[in-house]
Amino acid sequence: MDRDIEMEENHCRIAQRLEFPLSDEEDLHEASSTTDRTSSNISSDRLDSSGSDEGLGMTIRITSPRKPRFLRTRARESMSPPYSGVRALRLFDSPATPKTLLENSSAMMTPVLATPAPRNRMRTLFNMSSAKSTDKKDNLDTPPAANVNPFTPTGMLLTSKKRTRSKRSLNGSLVNSFDEEVHEATDESDEELPPKRIALHQTSVPRYHKEFHEICLIGKGEFGSVHKCLNRLDGCTYAVKKSLMPVAGSPNERSALNEVWAHAALGQHPHVVRYYSAWAENGHMIIQNEFCNSGTLEELIRTNQQNNVTVNEPQLKSTLLQIAEGLHYIHSKQLAHMDIKPGNIFICRENIDDCSVHHDSDDGFDELDDDYGSVTYKIGDLGHVTSVVQPIVEEGDCRYLPVEILQENYDNLAKADIFSLGLTIYEMAGGGQLPKNGDEWHAIRQGRLPYNGRYSIELHNLLELMIHPDPTLRPSTQVLTQHPVLGPNGAKSKDQLSRELNAERLKNRQLSEKLQAARHIQNLMPLSRFSLEEVPAPKMPKLQMNEPCAARRLLLGRKMNRSLSNADF
Numbered sequence: 001m002d003r004d005i006e007m008e009e010n011h012c013r014i015a016q017r018l019e020f021p022l023s024d025e026e027d028l029h030e031a032s033s034t035t036d037r038t039s040s041n042i043s044s045d046r047l048d049s050s051g052s053d054e055g056l057g058m059t060i061r062i063t064s065p066r067k068p069r070f071l072r073t074r075a076r077e078s079m080s081p082p083y084s085g086v087r088a089l090r091l092f093d094s095p096a097t098p099k100t101l102l103e104n105s106s107a108m109m110t111p112v113l114a115t116p117a118p119r120n121r122m123r124t125l126f127n128m129s130s131a132k133s134t135d136k137k138d139n140l141d142t143p144p145a146a147n148v149n150p151f152t153p154t155g156m157l158l159t160s161k162k163r164t165r166s167k168r169s170l171n172g173s174l175v176n177s178f179d180e181e182v183h184e185a186t187d188e189s190d191e192e193l194p195p196k197r198i199a200l201h202q203t204s205v206p207r208y209h210k211e212f213h214e215i216c217l218i219g220k221g222e223f224g225s226v227h228k229c230l231n232r233l234d235g236c237t238y239a240v241k242k243s244l245m246p247v248a249g250s251p252n253e254r255s256a257l258n259e260v261w262a263h264a265a266l267g268q269h270p271h272v273v274r275y276y277s278a279w280a281e282n283g284h285m286i287i288q289n290e291f292c293n294s295g296t297l298e299e300l301i302r303t304n305q306q307n308n309v310t311v312n313e314p315q316l317k318s319t320l321l322q323i324a325e326g327l328h329y330i331h332s333k334q335l336a337h338m339d340i341k342p343g344n345i346f347i348c349r350e351n352i353d354d355c356s357v358h359h360d361s362d363d364g365f366d367e368l369d370d371d372y373g374s375v376t377y378k379i380g381d382l383g384h385v386t387s388v389v390q391p392i393v394e395e396g397d398c399r400y401l402p403v404e405i406l407q408e409n410y411d412n413l414a415k416a417d418i419f420s421l422g423l424t425i426y427e428m429a430g431g432g433q434l435p436k437n438g439d440e441w442h443a444i445r446q447g448r449l450p451y452n453g454r455y456s457i458e459l460h461n462l463l464e465l466m467i468h469p470d471p472t473l474r475p476s477t478q479v480l481t482q483h484p485v486l487g488p489n490g491a492k493s494k495d496q497l498s499r500e501l502n503a504e505r506l507k508n509r510q511l512s513e514k515l516q517a518a519r520h521i522q523n524l525m526p527l528s529r530f531s532l533e534e535v536p537a538p539k540m541p542k543l544q545m546n547e548p549c550a551a552r553r554l555l556l557g558r559k560m561n562r563s564l565s566n567a568d569f
């Protein structure tokens with residue numbers, strides 16, 4: 001009896017400490033009675049698994065119409081009856097204090113998006129209590145409240161299963177399973193759920209002004225406006241793109257997500273504009289990207305035209321090579337860009353003092369010095385990216401589109417990018433504005449480009465090959481990056497050339513050492529007994545690739561010890 005009183009007192013003390021407000025208490029009691037009233041709805045398997053009548057693990061089927069699956073899951077977790085819930089926590093015989101339990105509970109509850117915050121701490125306790133019992137089961141049974149990126153290998157697999165459900169809408173546009181509304185998800189297995197599980201309006205996060213200081217507007221496109229922004233925390237500059245209109249719930253929502261998915265699936269490459277994060281704010285899609293400090297190739301072409309400046313051939317070749325590198329990377333991920341054009345090629349110059357300029361200059365031929373310093377070209381605006389295996393094509397700019405895409409032949413999407421790249425470089429080479437239609441437009445689709453004589457005929461022939469009417473005959477990105485017209489000297493930077501020179505010198509030196517050793521042996525014994533391969537190389541100090549020329553000349557000098565033992569070259 002004394003123990004009962006003591007427990008009752010303990011219970012009151014805890015309730016006080018947790019600031020149990022009357023309204024919520026009533027609320028919760030109501031929930032309790034609702035539970036009683038709907039006891040037939042309480043799933044018996046969960047009750048059984050808890051093995052008690054304490055409300056631990058008790059679940060209620062919420063029958064409100066069309067609530068998203070994850071909301072329903074959370075709702076049922078937060079509606080356990082209060083009194084039995086408190087007892088279910090076993091506070092009296094647990095070494096954990098209510099505070100620890102509260103902390104644990106909030107840690108456990110944070111990741112679910114669009115779940116209303118618990119109305120008070122006590123309710124959090126109940127959440128924790130029920131979460132504890134269902135946690136294991138939920139992790140196994142419930143797919144996470146997160147989209148599946150269709151451009152990752154898993155996403156591609158999932159899409160291929162869903163493709164049977166793709167259909168054409170009445171207005172002729174392709175409707176894919178990704179467009180199915182989130183709330184259409186029923187109690188299906190993970191595979192059967194649509195990959196788009198989070199609607200943008202469910203994920204509004206007020207980050208823009210909190211995290212960024214807006215410096216200026218740098219551009220506007222059809223989809224969005226782009227601002228140069230300073231991140232308040234890391235102090236670096238970014239290009240932050242915000243959709244012009246709220247896209248949440250609109251037909252543009254998928255395109256907006258497409259860009260984010262493509263960026264995220266592609267990851268980092270020196271010739272693809274780098275992506276940092278994305279979020280939705282008041283229905284707008286916001287994407288934080290690397291800031292490219294020298295604008296777009298389109299702006300450069302326009303300025304050159306105005307100033308009557310011609311781009312020299314090494315610059316043309318370097319640009320072609322760099323974009324081919326970026327495309328090669330995109331194609332290696334089974335994706336196609338589908339909107340390659342000067343306006344979507346971004347330029348970074350290294351000597352401009354800006355910590356947001358991220359260069360990966362180690363690969364050698366991705367820069368070319370011009371009057372302003374090293375220049376890197378990057379592919380951006382990934383809004384049209386599609387999988388080459390399961391294409392959903394949203395046609396890009398008709399000036400750069402090959403005819404097979406307009407005819408809805410999607411067998412060679414990677415080669416459609418090659419076509420657009422050929423025309424992009426042609427424009428950069430002074431080819432003038434490309435036609436949108438008419439005879440000239442058709443002539444280009446027949447593989448004919450007017451030659452203006454400002455660059456070599458070899459390069460011109462390569463550009464014509466890139467726009468060949470038969471996509472299979474256009475060179476792949478792999479072929480382009482190793483194409484003799486683009487190498488060895490024309491498009492390479494000084495760094496790359498000196499690295500290659502060093503490598504050639506090293507090879508040369510090894511060969512001459514072998515030759516000298518062979519001569520030496522020949523003097524000692526008849527040569528017929530040894531093939532050249534068997535001749536042991538003389539022992540010499542290793543030549544470092546980056547040694548200055550003077551040092552190398554010394555090493556190649558005549559005063560070297562020679563040995564017939566095996567050398568470790």
Ligand SMILES: Nc1ncnc2c1ncn2[C@@H]1O[C@H](COP(=O)(O)OP(=O)(O)OP(=O)(O)O)[C@@H](O)[C@H]1O
Pocket residue numbers: 218219220221222223224225226239241273289290291292293295296343344346380381383
């Ligand atoms: N990462 C960046 N760095 C610097 N400037 C950028 C960057 N991204 C975009 N811009 C500027 O913003 C302009 C619009 O950007 P973007 O082309 O991505 O928008 P969009 O609405 O998707 O365009 P489109 O009409 O081609 O679909 C660009 O032309 C460019 O001037």
